[in-house]
Amino acid sequence: MPRIVMNLVERILARASGRSSVSPDDVVFAKVDRAMVHDVSGPGVIKVFEKIAGQGIPTDKLWDPDRVWVAEDHFVPSAEKISAENIARLSEFTSRYGIKNHFRYGMGQYGICHTISHEEAMVMPGDVYVGGDSHTNTTGALGAFACGLGHTDMAYVLLNGQIWFKVPETMYFRLNGRLPGHVMAKDFILRIIGDIGTDGGAYRTMQFGGTGIEEMSVEGRLTLCNMTTEAGAKNGIVRPDQKTAAYLEERMNDAGGGTTAKVSLSRGGADYSEPDGAESDYAAVYEYEASELEPVVAEPFSPENTRPVSEAPSVELDKSYIGSCTGAKYEDLEAAARILKGKKVRIRTEVLPAAISIYRRAMESGLLRIFLDAGATVGPPTCGACCGAHMGVLGKDEVCISTTNRNFPGRMGHVESRTYLASPMVAAASAVTGRITDPREIVPAASWGGGGT
Amino acid sequence: MSDNGAVTGGVIKYARDNIDTDVIIPGQYLKIHDYAELATHAMEGLDGDFHSKAKNASFIVAGRNFGCGSSREHAPIALAHSGIKAVAALSFARIFYRNAVDGAFLLPIEIGEDAYEGTSEGDVITIDVKAGQMRNETTGRRYEIKPFSEIIGKIIEAGGLFRYGMQQQQQQKQKQQQPGS
Numbered sequence: 001m002p003r004i005v006m007n008l009v010e011r012i013l014a015r016a017s018g019r020s021s022v023s024p025d026d027v028v029f030a031k032v033d034r035a036m037v038h039d040v041s042g043p044g045v046i047k048v049f050e051k052i053a054g055q056g057i058p059t060d061k062l063w064d065p066d067r068v069w070v071a072e073d074h075f076v077p078s079a080e081k082i083s084a085e086n087i088a089r090l091s092e093f094t095s096r097y098g099i100k101n102h103f104r105y106g107m108g109q110y111g112i113c114h115t116i117s118h119e120e121a122m123v124m125p126g127d128v129y130v131g132g133d134s135h136t137n138t139t140g141a142l143g144a145f146a147c148g149l150g151h152t153d154m155a156y157v158l159l160n161g162q163i164w165f166k167v168p169e170t171m172y173f174r175l176n177g178r179l180p181g182h183v184m185a186k187d188f189i190l191r192i193i194g195d196i197g198t199d200g201g202a203y204r205t206m207q208f209g210g211t212g213i214e215e216m217s218v219e220g221r222l223t224l225c226n227m228t229t230e231a232g233a234k235n236g237i238v239r240p241d242q243k244t245a246a247y248l249e250e251r252m253n254d255a256g257g258g259t260t261a262k263v264s265l266s267r268g269g270a271d272y273s274e275p276d277g278a279e280s281d282y283a284a285v286y287e288y289e290a291s292e293l294e295p296v297v298a299e300p301f302s303p304e305n306t307r308p309v310s311e312a313p314s315v316e317l318d319k320s321y322i323g324s325c326t327g328a329k330y331e332d333l334e335a336a337a338r339i340l341k342g343k344k345v346r347i348r349t350e351v352l353p354a355a356i357s358i359y360r361r362a363m364e365s366g367l368l369r370i371f372l373d374a375g376a377t378v379g380p381p382t383c384g385a386c387c388g389a390h391m392g393v394l395g396k397d398e399v400c401i402s403t404t405n406r407n408f409p410g411r412m413g414h415v416e417s418r419t420y421l422a423s424p425m426v427a428a429a430s431a432v433t434g435r436i437t438d439p440r441e442i443v444p445a446a447s448w449g450g451g452g453t
Numbered sequence: 454m455s456d457n458g459a460v461t462g463g464v465i466k467y468a469r470d471n472i473d474t475d476v477i478i479p480g481q482y483l484k485i486h487d488y489a490e491l492a493t494h495a496m497e498g499l500d501g502d503f504h505s506k507a508k509n510a511s512f513i514v515a516g517r518n519f520g521c522g523s524s525r526e527h528a529p530i531a532l533a534h535s536g537i538k539a540v541a542a543l544s545f546a547r548i549f550y551r552n553a554v555d556g557a558f559l560l561p562i563e564i565g566e567d568a569y570e571g572t573s574e575g576d577v578i579t580i581d582v583k584a585g586q587m588r589n590e591t592t593g594r595r596y597e598i599k600p601f602s603e604i605i606g607k608i609i610e611a612g613g614l615f616r617y618g619m620q621q622q623q624q625q626k627q628k629q630q631q632p633g634s
Contacts, residue, residue, distance in 0.1 A: 027604045040483045044526055047486050048556075052615050075484050083484045134524040134548060150526035150552035156614050164604060164614075198471055199518040203547050232521055232546055302471065387480035387523075408475040408522060410498040415479075 005277030007170045008239055009205045011270045012145040016128045024169040024283075029162045030145075033127040037154055038071040038113045039083070041132025042090045044151030045158060052155070062097045063161030069101035069122055070094050071113035074383040076105040079390035111355025111381040114138035114325035117146075118222060119357045121251040125240035125265050126272040130157055135325055135405065137229045141221035142248065143240025143265070143272050148229065168234045169283035170205040170276075171196075175212030177290035182439045184335060185220035186327065186403065186423035188288070189227040190296045194306030195286070201233030204283060207276075208238050212290045218247040219331040226326045227405050230303040240265050240272050295438055297401070298421040301409050309426055312436040319400040320345070320431035321412070322424055323352035323379070324386040327403020330358045332424040336403075337367045339428035339442050340374040346434035349376035350392050352384060376431070388413050401430045459581035460538050461590065462511025465503065466574040472499065472515050474522035474549065478531045491527055492534035507535040512580070514564075514572045515542045520549025526556060533558040539580050541587060541598070543569055554605055557613030562587065568596035582609075 006014060010022050017028035037045055049059040062068060070090060075083030087105075094102040101122070103110040109120065113131060116122060117139040123129045125143035130136065136148035149163065157163050173192060179185070193200070206228040213221065225236030238244075245263040252261040265273040279285060295309040322328060322336050333353060351371045353359040359381065362368050371378050385392035386404040394400055394417030402412065407419035422430070425439040432442050476498030478491060485491050496503035513519075513532065519542035520528055529552050532540065539560035540553070553561045562580055568587050572578060576591040580598070587596045601609060611617035 027602075040525070043484075043486050055615070057615055057619065079484070086484055086486075132524060134522065136524075148524040148548055150524050150548060150556065152526060152556035152614055153551065156555070156618065160618065166602070166604070198521055199544065199546070202518065202544070232518060234547055387483070388475070389480055389483070393481075406473075406475065406522060408473045408498075410479050411475045415476075415498050 007276045007281055008207060008237055008272060009145055009170055010167060011272060012126055012128060013165060013167055015268050015270050022167045024167050026167045027164060028167060029164050030128050031162050032130055032157050034123050034129045035068050035157050036071060036113055036131035038073050038133060039076065039086050039090055040074045041151055041154055042070060042093060043086045045155045046089055046093055048151050048155035062158050065098040068099050068158060070099055071103050071116050072105050072110055073112045074387060075389050076382055077380060109356050112325040112383055115329065115354035118142060119251060119355045121248045124263060125244055126267045130163060134229045135226055137236045138222055138226040138325055140235050140237040141218060141225040142244055143238060145235055147235045168203060168205045170207050171201060171284045172282040173206060173208050173286045174210035175288050175290055176210050177212055178215045179212060179290045179293060182425060182445065183293045183295060184423035184425055185216060185223040187296050188293055189224045190298050190306050190421060191293060193227065193231050193303050196231055198230060198302060198304045199232040201228055201231035204233055206231060206233040206236045213238060217331060218243055219329045223326060230405055295423060295426050297436055298407060300407050300418040303406060303421060309436060309438045314435060315399055317347050317401050317430055317434055318398045319347055320349040320427045321385060321392060321400055321402040322427050323384060324404040325354055326405040327424050328352055328354040330361055332403060333362050333367050336424040336428035337370040339425055339439055341370050343374055343432045345375045345431040347431055349431040350379055351376050352379040353381055355381050385412050401427050401436060403427050458583050459579050460511060461579040463509050464512050464514050464572055464574060464576045464578055465506050465510045466572060467515045470516035471518045471521055474520060474525050474528045477528040478525060483525055483527060488530050488534045491531040495531035495535045504535060507537060511538040512578060513537055513540045517543045519545050521546035524548045526552045529553040529556065529558040554608050555614035563599035564596060
């Protein structure tokens with residue numbers, strides 16, 4: 001029986017598929033509002049285009065080039081010849097099909113696709129947004145249905161503007177109260193993955209709500225939704241609110257007040273800021289008290305191998321990596337800088353802001369100086385070593401603490417390297433000591449304000 | 454493949470859960486879009502002998518959440534171009550599953566604990582989707598496989614998402630040409 005009040009993801013998919021209502025397990029063809037490919041999925045899509053053109057399927061024009069955008073992130077700056085050639089193919093693709101939104105490295109704003117999605121306000125609340133990357137889930141934090149797809153599916157979207165989905169059930173994660181100052185959204189999502197496992201959210205929506213989420217910054221919410229991927233979820237989502245609108249408007253309008261674009265939280269009669277219906281409409285409800293959460297790490301070789309930093313094993317680290325769509329947004333860098341200010345790193349430490357806009361703000365506000373004074377290296381935006389691509393990959397037996405999202409065997413380099421996933425604060429504190437360290441050990445707890453990033 | 458769609462071949466078994474895309478095809482190879490070359494790196498993160506084993510095998514049998522991790526279509530591509538016709542696992546991660554189906558690279562077959570436990574490396578099995586069965590020819594035992602959902606079955610039958618889409622369009626055209634129907 002259709003619900004009286006649909007859950008958020010159902011409201012979005014009903015609107016996008018032209019139905020008055022949908023229920024979990026319904027299969028719908030949803031119209032897509034925004035689509036993204038990058039320097040790995042873009043060439044993959046081009047390959048699919050070549051294949052289907054050979055089968056007589058027309059590939060001469062896209063459904064709507066203005067709704068498609070392109071990022072360069074995995075192998076940039078070009079790691080070697082083949083990645084340079086992939087970038088050239090991307091450029092040829094965007095010019096042939098008239099895609100204007102192509103964020104090119106070395107030409108102003110560029111960065112990791114998921115970071116660009118929010119920094120450039122590419123996705124709006126209530127959108128159906130698909131991307132050729134699994135962490136497309138990130139952008140659900142803006143109140144969109146944001147979901148990762150493969151190359152064939154993305155090729156289908158680019159040509160047809162729609163794609164099939166099975167309407168997911170919703171798991172609801174309620175956070176009561178404000179996170180303590182030394183606990184970050186990253187700690188919360190690692191804790192959740194530890195609790196439910198890497199397939200705990202499989203095929204479902206993971207929705208976050210409660211007072212702790214209302215209080216949390218948009219960037220904190222982005223971190224939560226980003227790692228719903230590691231729980232196997234179809235998507236992560238947060239109900240959009242005035243904070244969401246203000247965050248996007250700040251990025252759509254220039255600081256001088258020359259433009260005054262407004263972000264709407266409703267569309268076609270559906271108000272996405274409205275609460276869901278009955279609690280019983282969720283497939284599961286999980287409840288967390290913010291005051292009881294603490295910094296955690298995920299040990300090799302799975303994001304579900306979590307344990308509190310206070311119980312972490314005493315391992316000697318070789319490197320601290322502060323980068324990626326998960327852990328190098330502006331507030332992530334700000335949090336790491338709070339720990340590193342006036343300190344020296346004891347292990348190799350790399351900081352890679354996730355987009356040029358973040359790099360610039362970090363430069364202007366003095367964060368980059370703090371990192372450099374501490375002895376860290378600051379690199380350009382790139383997925384880089386997070387996916388073992390280039391720029392700081394790990395060798396055999398190397399041990400890394402990282403603000404990234406996965407620590408499967410070989411994820412960041414050699415199959416016998418080891419990665420501990422952690423928050424930017426824990427990664428920064430560990431950089432100072434060379435072992436897994438609670439941020440309060442470096443900066444006394446008395447100086448912490450409220451958390452929530 | 455025989456006339457009724459059943460496939461018979463050898464098994465490579467990985468008796469573990471959460472075989473992720475980083476081991477199926479490590480990230481450093483994502484820049485490669487030549488399918489044959491990708492195949493030479495398949496399963497490199499877990500099994501250096503996979504490529505030679507796959508010469509005499511058509512199936513991978515594995516545990517829960519096969520293909521978790523990234524959206525890289527390189528994963529089913531690398532397996533399919535190594536000669537793998539189907540992965541039979543206790544469960545699949547969603548993007549791997551739809552990539553395998555929508556791109557028509559290989560069949561993701563959901564099996565039960567009995568089939569998983571009852572199949573060993575080197576066994577010869579037959580997967581017969583129409584009969585809803587997996588037969589272990591080595592042991593003589595038969596197991597039920599989980600039927601595909603309606604949409605998945607239709608996409609597989611059509612030969613991938615694009616062919617399915619073409620069929621749908623043709624059916625709509627035919628409907629429009631038959632007023633009153």
